[in-house]
Amino acid sequence: MPAQISLEALKVLDAIDRHGSFAAAAEALYRVPSAITYTVQRLEEEHDIKVFEKQGRRMVLTPVGRMLLQHGRQILEATESLAEMAQRMAHGWEAQLTIAINGIFPIELIFPLLRRFQKVQPDIHLALRYETLAGTWDCLHEGRADLVIGAPGLPPQGRSYDTLPLPLMPEGAFCYVAAPDHPVCALEQPVKRDVLRRFTSVVIPDSSKRLPALTYGLVESQSRLFVPDMDAKLKAHLAGLGIGYLPRFRAAPYLASGELREIAVELVRTDHSHYIAWHSSNRGRALQWFVEALREHNPYAELLAESLR
Template sequence: MNDVITLEALKALDAIDKQGSFAAAAASLYKVPSALSYTIKKLEQDIGVALFDRSKQRATLTPAGKLALQHGRELLLASQRMLDSIQQLDSGWESELRIARDTVIPSAPLFQLLQKFNQLEQHVNITLGVEALGGGWDALHSRRADIVIGANGELPKGLFNMHKIGSLMFVFCVAPEHPLALVETPISAEQLAQYPAIVVTDTSQQLPVRDSGLFISKQVIRVNTMHAKIVAQQQGLGTGFLPKHLIKSYLDDGSLIEKNCHLPRPAQDIYIAWHKQQTGKAFDWFVQQLCKLDWKIECPLKQ
């Protein structure tokens, strides 16, 4: 057994899990699939354990593979942090900054801020991620994000700095052709239980997953972004609460209909959050600028 596990092998394992296939992972790493397959087979030989179950049409991680991936990601983050610290020591500018936004946060203000940052002409790689539900806090906790925009829910105590950027207002919506669109009285829990619900999946990897289901439904259809949830509800696949700032135009054009519901969802405060002990010129610049932006998330409720 070879005791040396290379970062290249861990990057390959990470890419396969994120991209969903050997071919897509190879493309993301600018490698040919055969080279990536060799890297994984060598890793399996070195540690003496199968990381993928190849008995089916699509290779899937074994329990050992999942454990290797979990610890491997910690090593990859630690190695990147080491490089960041070394490079930052000389110039004060990090080599990379990781910013994640919750799926309810519009991307346009962040992209506009990136254009402003690029005018500084500093060679800082910016990685943008998207999280959902408890995934924002999880991204900070696991160090896969330095700054999170739109963190919400139960607030960690003492670990991070936070700046409130607004309150999300939710409305219950259905497509015009959905049977509940014809209901004139407030929709009851019994009526909701007769139809599928569309929910966004929590992106937490280490912290406990948050349950996004607010009511009992006939079927749960899970999607990975709020945009996908909006599209699914527009097509009449199911029901659910949606953030009003993202669907105002759809309410105006009638492609979604707001309905009264006996299970109201209260407004939810959301925050920009970041690590307390972190330093760096790019980090400081973004924290300051992000807290000044108008994220355009608050809409007046229907009168």
């Protein structure tokens, strides 16, 4: 098995290339020039390669040396990043924070908070994901997210959670829609449940993996078109592929333009309260930063409050 290439050797190659000579690299690394020469010679001898060759009065990298330097710099950057990550974690900052958002809400509402956070901790990884219905609680319960926004109803049993309530959704916050050329639009309204069974419903399935799934606004034995997220659901309605509920704040521009029609139906949609939630035991500083920021300025609460007016 060939000897491993040391980080020290990679640092020497990097310094020689950056500073232009063995002597300048020695000065930058606070070494004597002979130590730099010895490190290069040992690297070449241990691996039976030629890293530098003489061109006139200069020593230049060979193709093998250039390859070592290119990949070696990636390794050096990774080790520096690892050390910084360990230091951040030692001071209470997470390496990554994952935020799950209920798919009824626009994900871009949180972008201003992300920009503020990046100015505080630009090296912490942030991950956003959409979840649907009980999937919001499920991903928090199972550890797939650190913070959830818009979790419906009460938290599941077995864990301790802290929450911030969002404003209650008003009556009429959701509207039942179809494309204007969809056959349901020609029927007498309100459309009865039995009649709705004839038409495909566009559905975002509950994303929960372990907790009991929730369903809203569906009729038994109704055919369903399953789509991955709210944007796809909206587009499916616009394309006339099915009928179903949309949040009114998402449907409003298309109702105004006539691209969608609101349909009166004999269905009762009962919606839960919604919460921002996180594990009580999680004391990560990135999580706490976002909790405090959402207490101070909560764009999702503002969106719901606007719908109450």
